[in-house]
Amino acid sequence: METWWHALTFSLGYNTSVVTLGSMLLAAAAGMVGTFVLLRKRALVSDAISHSTLPGLALAFILVGLVTGDGRLLPALLLGAAASAALGLWAVQAISARTRLGEDAAIGAVLSTFFAFGVVLITVIQSMRVTGQSGLTGYLVGATAGMLASEAQLIAACALGLLAAVLVMRRDFLMVCFDADFARTQGVNTWRVDLLLLMLLMAVVVVGMKVTGLILIVALTIIPPVAARFWTDQPMAMVALAALLGALSGYLGVTLSSVSEGLPTGPLIVLCAFGLFLASFLFSPRRGVLASLLAYRRFRQRVHLRQGLLALGRDEPIFDGLTLSLLRRRGYIRRDGVATPPGQAAARDAEHEERLWALYRERYPDDALHREHAGLTPIAQVLSADAIMALEAQLMGLREMRP
Incomplete structure (x- = not known):
């Protein structure tokens, strides 16, 4: 040496x-x-x-x-x-x-x-x-x-x-x-x-x-x-x-x-x-194998958490082990699988945001193709406040039109 x-x-x-x-x-x-x-x-x-x-x-x-x-x-x-x-x-x-x-x-x-x-x-x-x-x-x-x-x-x-x-x-x-x-x-x-x-x-x-x-x-x-x-x-x-x-x-x-x-x-x-x-x-933090694996792991967790919250909001059963683990870790469900008050609030927000994204994709299909969100990114981080307010108004109008 x-x-x-x-x-x-x-x-x-x-x-x-x-x-x-x-x-x-x-x-x-x-x-x-x-x-x-x-x-x-x-x-x-x-x-x-x-x-x-x-x-x-x-x-x-x-x-x-x-x-x-x-x-x-x-x-x-x-x-x-x-x-x-x-x-x-x-x-x-x-x-x-x-x-x-x-x-x-x-x-x-x-x-x-x-x-x-x-x-x-x-x-x-x-x-x-x-x-x-x-x-x-x-x-x-x-x-x-x-x-x-x-x-x-x-x-x-x-x-x-x-x-x-x-x-x-x-x-x-x-x-x-x-x-x-x-x-x-x-x-x-x-x-x-x-x-x-x-x-x-x-x-x-x-x-x-x-x-x-x-x-x-x-x-x-x-x-x-x-x-x-x-x-x-x-x-x-x-x-x-x-x-x-x-x-x-x-x-x-x-x-x-x-x-x-x-x-x-x-x-x-x-x-x-x-x-x-x-x-x-x-x-490498940009294209390295470790960074790619970590990014994939984070993406997978986001998908499972999102689907779990939507399932809670729709009162659907959840069987996937990773989804249940993520929901418990965030305090959204108890050990017996029953949703906690924070979990119910997060599920309502996820369900509402999913409706906004669905309406956005329906009304603006060309623009939606260029958005790499797939419903995982909060809508407030992608669209402007005026665009979100317009979608909220349209969504409220659709609710009022329903019998």
Whole structure:
């Protein structure tokens, strides 16, 4: 625990601090871009882009290795990965636009083909007489612990560039994500906006290969935005929250990996992101499982209590155990099932309100369709005082007309 505390407070060492900050910035950038990709319903595109980087990475290693004898030249590897990812992205777009295949089928075809080609090239690399072959595995599964200060600076520059692009293009991004047809009528070139969004995603994937690996970088573009969606309905708040959750995942993952030697940093970052997603899934007050269960329980109790009061008002027998329990708990009936004075008053009020709702639905059927009350919400919380007075007058008139 002491080692972890030192890592959490950035006092474990220079290298750990650099790795922590670099991972946090990368995960925050991935969360920002991934939010728009998720809202655009193209989350699987990030998977295709990440797997498409492998053949370009391997080809760049082969070319540099043949020229210099050592293929581990980071700018060349990143350039090759970016070119290959761009080619894979173009292939997905072309297949889905010019054939009858859907985008999911195009992603599957491109992902598997490019990744298979990359595996073949890596096999070829292992037989070459160059140095640095073992360094390629870091791009597959991540080599976060070996992050250099220059690489952290590159990630920081990428994160700042992505933040600037998001702030400048947020209006166009949101319009295209939610209603591309409307965006076209407003003069927005949706094709260019989509291309820019995918290019930003490609930049995150290429830069993040060294941190979590090309296989796991996809998780950082999907899991934080999905977790953020449980907490808010506001798009830009979701972007900020996804960036925050991504940064927190990187922070926790790197610091946890420093507790024991040999713990993989990239997978721990992804596992921490999943932990935050699981916490959001279970405990979010808006859409969490616990909140949904509590809301269902409250709704069920309201239905049973309402039906019980109506049964008391109509002098009907009650057999349901939950209804009887709720009525006893509120003091509306005695243990023998006989209504108490408060119960009789509540039953009269419920019966009267039910008549008002029935009259409202009869006189104003169109408006009643848009009211999500179903008779459970007190009518005074839904309609205005003037509307209730009008219904009361109409109800009294109907009573006077009856013989």
